[in-house]
Amino acid sequence: MKLLSVSNLKLYYKTTKGVVKAVDDVSFDLNKGETLAIVGESGCGKSSLSRAIIRLLPRNVHTYEGKIMLNGTDLMSMDEETFRKEVRWRKISMVFQGALNSLNPVLKVGYQIAEPLMIHMKVNEKEAIERAKELLVKLGLSEEFAERYPFELSGGMKQRAVIAIALITNPDLIILDEPTSALDVITQANIMNMLKKLKRSREQTFIFITHDISVASELADKVATMYAGQIVEIAPADTFYEEPLHPYTQKLMKSVPTLRREKMLESIPGAPPNLINPPSGCRFHPRCDKAMDICRKEDPPTFERGHSVKCWLYR
Ligand SMILES: Nc1ncnc2c1ncn2[C@@H]1O[C@H](COP(=O)(O)OP(=O)(O)OP(=O)(O)O)[C@@H](O)[C@H]1O
Numbered sequence: 078m079k080l081l082s083v084s085n086l087k088l089y090y091k092t093t094k095g096v097v098k099a100v101d102d103v104s105f106d107l108n109k110g111e112t113l114a115i116v117g118e119s120g121c122g123k124s125s126l127s128r129a130i131i132r133l134l135p136r137n138v139h140t141y142e143g144k145i146m147l148n149g150t151d152l153m154s155m156d157e158e159t160f161r162k163e164v165r166w167r168k169i170s171m172v173f174q175g176a177l178n179s180l181n182p183v184l185k186v187g188y189q190i191a192e193p194l195m196i197h198m199k200v201n202e203k204e205a206i207e208r209a210k211e212l213l214v215k216l217g218l219s220e221e222f223a224e225r226y227p228f229e230l231s232g233g234m235k236q237r238a239v240i241a242i243a244l245i246t247n248p249d250l251i252i253l254d255e256p257t258s259a260l261d262v263i264t265q266a267n268i269m270n271m272l273k274k275l276k277r278s279r280e281q282t283f284i285f286i287t288h289d290i291s292v293a294s295e296l297a298d299k300v301a302t303m304y305a306g307q308i309v310e311i312a313p314a315d316t317f318y319e320e321p322l323h324p325y326t327q328k329l330m331k332s333v334p335t336l337r338r339e340k341m342l343e344s345i346p347g348a349p350p351n352l353i354n355p356p357s358g359c360r361f362h363p364r365c366d367k368a369m370d371i372c373r374k375e376d377p378p379t380f381e382r383g384h385s386v387k388c389w390l391y392r
Pocket of ligand 1: 090091092097099117118119120121122123124125126135137288352
């Protein structure tokens with residue numbers, strides 16, 4: 078069943094130097110219970126895409142348009158008041174990058190987890206805290222953690238608490254922005270296992286944003302590569318990892334270390350382009366060793382080659 082459908086989404090920012098096209102014509106679908114991982118280097122627009130979906134926008138928005146359907150409801154045509162009351166945190170919630178450091182140091186963890194229920198669902202404090210405790214247990218922490226303050230928790234525990242805050246209202250969709258990048262590898266594995274359990278037991282739908290293509294493989298049913306504000310490849314996870322088509326995805330794969338196998342890690346020369354004046358034609362062409370004449374001149378459409386890829390090689 079289709080839960081989310083995003084079409085031609087754009088989010089541009091106004092700056093003194095010009096207009097930053099952070100999300101530029103992005104489209105994808107997501108079914109209930111699926112996880113979409115969005116991968117790409119820093120600055121490709123991953124966080125902007127998630128903010129566009131949950132409509133938490135900075136003041137300097139220049140353009141915000143396109144279509145977002147959630148469970149058949151058209152979100153873009155909804156006014157801000159209705160969106161705030163009915164959608165944000167109730168139907169779509171988000172764990173922000175670095176959120177584990179944003180817990181309020183003077184409030185008990187249980188209260189902070191319970192708060193969205195009190196604010197957005199009008200549940201009374203006693204019941205909300207009970208529900209927070211139940212959720213802590215589901216996430217592998219004991220009830221007594223509700224009585225602790227953030228400084229009494231380790232990084233992994235704080236991350237569980239932050240995920241609990243996003244989960245407590247039982248939203249249809251949770252966006253996780255780099256949820257494990259601040260954690261050591263063992264804690265990272267624990268959090269990923271917890272997310273996998275949630276995905277199975279609650280049929281929870283996630284959008285999982287990461288710069289780490291190998292972490293994404295743990296949870297993803299579908300993977301999208303984002304480059305310079307656009308989705309350049311999107312595919313079911315197994316096809317994506319076995320047969321990446323876009324030269325940028327192929328380069329991202331080659332930059333990841335594998336245990337035991339001797340291989341030289343490749344880096345991608347250059348950096349993602351400035352999004353005020355992106356390169357002509359295909360935005361990746363200045364860094365692509367397969368670039369052809371047409372790549373410099375014309376923006377490639379998305380071709381269907383078993384999966385979607387925006388690259389002239391597949392014309
Ligand atoms: N409020 C803003 N005003 C102007 N430019 C912005 C604003 N927010 C982000 N940007 C720019 O938009 C582009 C995309 O940023 P975004 O944070 O969405 O990328 P990202 O892929 O999530 O990277 P990271 O992982 O570093 O957050 C970048 O060039 C960034 O500098």
